[in-house]
Amino acid sequence: MHHPRAVVIGAGIGGLTAAAALHRRGWSVTVLERAATLEPVGAGISLAPNAQRALDTLGLGDDIRALAAWQGDGGLRTPGGRWLSRTDSAAMAVRFGGPMVLLHRATLVDLLVSRLPEGRVRTGTAAQLADPGTPGRPALVSTGDGVLEAELVIAADGVHSDIRHTLFPRHPGPEYAGFTAWRMVIPAPERAFAPHETWGRGRLWGTQPLKDGRVYVYAGAVTPPDGRAPDDERAELIRLFGDWHRPVPEILAAVAPHDILRHDIRQMTHPLPAYHRGRVALLGDAAHAMAPTMGQGGNQAIEDAVVLAHHLAPDSADPSACLAAYTADRLPRTMDVVRRSDRAARMITLTGGAAVALRNTALIAVGRLLPHLALRAFDGIADWRPPEPAYPSGAGAGTHAVAHRSRHARPDGGTDQEAL
Template sequence: MHTSRTPRAVVIGAGIGGLTAAAALHTRGWHVTVLERAPSLEPVGAGISLSPNAQRALDVIGLGDEIRARVALQGDAGLLTPGGRWLARTDGAAVAERFGGPLVLLHRATLAGLLAARLPDGALRTGTAARLTDPGDDDRRARVATADGELEADLVVGADGINSAVRSALFPGHPRPAYAGFTTWRVVVPAPERPFPPHETWGRGRLWGTQPLKDGRVYAYASALAPEGGRAPDDEKAELLRLFGTWHHPVPGILAAVAPADVLRHDVRSMTRPLPAYHRGRTALLGDAAHAMTPNLGQGGNQAIEDAVVLAHHAAPGAPATLGAYTRDRLPRTTDIVRRSARTGRLAMAGGAPGLLLRQALLTAAGRFAPGLLLRGYAGITDWCPPAPTYAAGTGAEAERQGGHR
């Protein structure tokens, strides 16, 4: 039962990062309240790739092994041309060996449900818009305003996404995330009958990815160079058909199975200028609110999950959160990943003929003579471990795995 001696955390935003933070803080003994302005917990209909670093973070709340059990990636995977020729390939075993474990693709709604199930009854309040009115300090609790009244908290977590109002309140003069020069589409459809290898396909200023999910569906995503704020003159399925309809199997079949209303389109933005800190007073930022990045390394959600468990690690029950340590742990790492992701995005989205030819030559050479070279871009990312042994796992494989972490 909540008492005045129990530290209270208010999390603004029930995305993947916010739910992970709430679950981790609850595990650490905090009374948590999650405020989500949407009327229900229904994440956008898209997939998320969880790499071993995020899986280890989820070990902290006892969810890692359940995620690993959903792995679907098997056999060859790699990069293709729009005509279906391999530029570079590797197999699932090589990926798992290089990354320290398998990559797990699952629907965001699945992950959100697993995280929400780890919260106590009443902790999640949907249909509740929230506004930070006071970030607090060492001598004053933070305050959050809602339509039902004001909440005081020992810790406020701004997990309100790329257009974060909490970030704007903490750092009002800081530039907002900048447009990366391309837009992205995402769909989830039933798997086609004819099998295909998981892949990304890089064309001239265009990219397509198709990844299987454990539940028998396929998560597909696409990107293309485009003016900021653009929209199709008819519908986004028609736009995808114009851009990718003649590409290799399974792209045409996936597009045929998509309903126009189920295509998600978003311009890609990233935090090209890092924040000076990820906290102020008793308020912390995580995920896209702190360090929005392009999707090209697949680390946006993974870094939000890392943020969440590191924040909970430093926010000791019974004392004000030591948020300076959180910033010191997270800002250098995430800034580096934001920049690396942006570089990968520029390579993947090359539109000019010289850059395109150079990219194809480099990838072909890497695939033929040094298959592991393409995986080295993840060095220092996927081998990350939580800052302390898990405090949710007790014995067995999960505890043994954590015993080797430093």
């Protein structure tokens, strides 16, 4: 039996999900990763119900749901500790049919790799697109070991994608979003805390528990691009956040400078003309880099991968029509999420004292009148479902998600509890 060949360039979350989904559809998949290993450096990822339902198609949704650590209250705070708004994990699960799950990226990578045959991921392998292919000619990928032919190439090579530039050289590419982010995963503080995100003047801090007892911490600040701390990033964070409410000082006292990741946030608010050309499909940050302010970057990459595999039958000798359908499905949705993330970033990173005071006052007032208002920002995002047939026969995760949907969702997209 002939298995069409697919080459995935980039072994991040989107690339590995695409590889696993295509393998499940009968494709012979090779993943090429420039880095020497698949060990993601200390960072977490938030998986909303939309990504969990996408992972149901790989039989991984329930594995992810079992890692949910957020229980009870959480919400938005000021640097002094005052609550701007509150919500709880149960409200999220009821409104969108599943919990919000934070986990270490390494955990998700291991789960995705487990869905691939041994040897399909080649690390330490830089790759370039030599020819995007045509309906009558395969695509060509150049590596240090030679040239690979493929019926399909998936470019999952990140925000600075070389393949995107090759396919669409006139596109301006990603732009600086105006702020820099720091991330770390550390042991939990001794004293318990409620999960929170804290908004200051041009600064953001988040402290979120993981199931394994550690804490995922992220921070952001309005800074010029390409900056670095004059001493180390821990000292920089102490200058920016050292006097904020607990557990921020405790976390900064415990973290080692080398455990802190720093990177500028870049986004693509100007859409590509398409997410494909020839036999090449772009997905994830390569197609639609977005600000992390709604936590949807990895989630949208996972959606991309599942929708792409849905359109690509194993007998697709010429995937051109399939890739056009992929673009038609994904470009409008992902650009909507890019724009919504950009609007959220602008609100979070306000720097003027009057503007910040007005924002905080509005959040407090509206939160009292309409509890769980913050969840409504995810309407149309977290309630997304994979294209049918969504769940393979016999997959326990799919059965769970369908049952959950039947309890909570209505055809008009609302929920059983209108107060939410």
